[in-house]
Amino acid sequence: MKLDEKAPIAPQIYAQLREAIIRMRLLPGQPLSEKDIATMFGSSRQPAREALIKLAEAGLVRILPQRGTFVMKVSTRAVGDVRFVREAVEVAVARTCCRIAPGEALDRLHGLIERQKQAAAAGDQDGFLTLDEAFHRGLAEAIDCAEAWRVVENGKAQMDRVRYLSLPEASPMTLLIEQHEDILAAIRAKDEEAATAAMRVHLREILLALPRLAAQRPELFDDEPLPAHAEDLRAAQHAGTPPRIITRT
Amino acid sequence: MKLDEKAPIAPQIYAQLREAIIRMRLLPGQPLSEKDIATMFGSSRQPAREALIKLAEAGLVRILPQRGTFVMKVSTRAVGDVRFVREAVEVAVARTCCRIAPGEALDRLHGLIERQKQAAAAGDQDGFLTLDEAFHRGLAEAIDCAEAWRVVENGKAQMDRVRYLSLPEASPMTLLIEQHEDILAAIRAKDEEAATAAMRVHLREILLALPRLAAQRPELFDDEPLPAHAEDLRAAQHAGTPPRIITRT
DNA sequence: CTCTAGCAGCTTGTATGGTAGTATGAAAGC
C-alpha cells in the first residue's frame, strides 16, 4: 500500500481502505487494528485511527471500544435504508433538473452516456462504473447542489458493495445505459413525472439482485431482513414486471 | 465546560461545541485551536482534534492546515443546499408513512404535537425545539428508516443556526404546530399528495426568513447567494402567498 | 474432570513530544 507523502495521510488511507472494502478485497469480519493499518501504510497509528473513524461513520467498519475494529458484513437493511434516501434525493435532483438545469450541463451528461456506451462495448466494467458515478454526480452539479452529491456519495459505498458482488451477471451495462438515457430524455423534455419514474426504476434495480445475493453468499451478509419500506417496493416491482430481461433485449 | 469522564471524550466535546456554534455562543470567525479546546475541556489535544474534524465534516468549522481552525460563517448557499436535501428526504418519508406507518407510531406523533402545544402555551421555546426535532425523527422511525433521520440530523445544524437567529420573531410556534398537524392529518388520511404538499410548505418556511436575516446581520453570513434551486422556490413562494401571517392568524 | 481466578496479550482511548508550514511584526536596506 503506497501513498503520497506530500498530501494529508488520513484521507488517503480512508480512500484506499474504502475502495478495498467495496471491492471485497477486505472481507466482512476481518479485523482491522489501528496498528496493522499503520504498519501496512508505513505511518503512525494516528492517521490510521482517523481513517477508521470515518469508515465507521460510513457504515463500513464497526469499532468496538477496547476490543477491535472489524469490516462489517453487508447489511441488507442498511442497503435498503441508504437506497431509500438516495432515491429521495436523486428523484428530487432529477425533478429540479427539469426546471433549472442549463443546456450545457445536459450536453455534458449526454457525452458521459456516449462514453459509457464505448466502455460497455469494450467490456470495460471498471471504467463503466466510474462513468456511472460521474453521471449521477453530473445531475447534482447540473442544479448546483453539491450537498446532494455529498449525501448520495456517502451512502453509495453500501450499494456499491452489492454491485461489485453482482458484477458480471445482473444488471447488464446496456440496461443501465438505457435507463440513463431515459432519465436524460425526460429531463430534456422537462417532464418531471417521467424523470421521476425513470430515476425510480433505475435506483430500484438493486432490490432485485439484493435478496438473491444475500441467499447466495450468506457469509457476507448479516441476517437482518429488508426494511419494510424496501420490501414494499420489491414486492410491487416483482409483480409488475415479470420478465425484465426479455422486455428490454 | 464540563464533561463525563467515564464516557468517550471526543464525542462529548463535539456535541458541546456543536451546540455552542448552533446557539451562536461561538461566533463565526472565532479561532478554535486544538490547544485552546483541550485546555478548555481539561483534556488532551487528541480528542479535541477528533471533535474538530467532525465539526468540519458537518460544515460548522473550517480547518486550514498549519494555519488554524475557525467557526464558519452561516452560508446562505449551504443552508439552501441542505434544505433541498432535507425536503427530498422528508417528503419521501412522509409519502412512505402514508403507505406503511403503523398506527402506534402515528399516535406517538400525535402525542408529540400535544406536548408542543403545551410548550408553546408556556412560552418554552427551548422545549419546543426539542419536541420539533422529536417529531421529525418520529416520522423517520415510523417507517423504520434510521438512515433517513441520520442524514436529516446531519444537515440540520446548518438550518438550526438560522433558526436560532430568527427565534422570537419569525415562524411563530403556533404556525409550525399547525403545519405539523397538517402533515400528520395527511398521513392519517393516507393522502400522499397532501402529505407531500404539507411537508414542502413546512420545510420552505426558512426560505422566507433567510434572505432577510442575511441582510440584517451581514457579519454572520458569507456573501454567497442562494443556490438557483432555492431561489426558484423562494420566488414562487413570495408570489403565491403575499401575506403569510395574516392568512394563518 | 470441572470450574474459577488470575495473568498475558491484544485492542482502542488518551496524553505528550516533535516537525513543517504559515502569519505577524520588527529590523534592515533602498
Added chain:
DNA sequence: GCTTTCATACTACCATACAAGCTGCTAGAG
C-alpha cells in the same frame, strides 16, 4: 517613507508513549 527580509510565535499534522479495558488461555483448587 516604503519595501524587503528574517526571526518569532503560532498552527495543524504526525509520531510516540502511556493508560484502561476486554479476551482467552492457563494454572490451580474443589
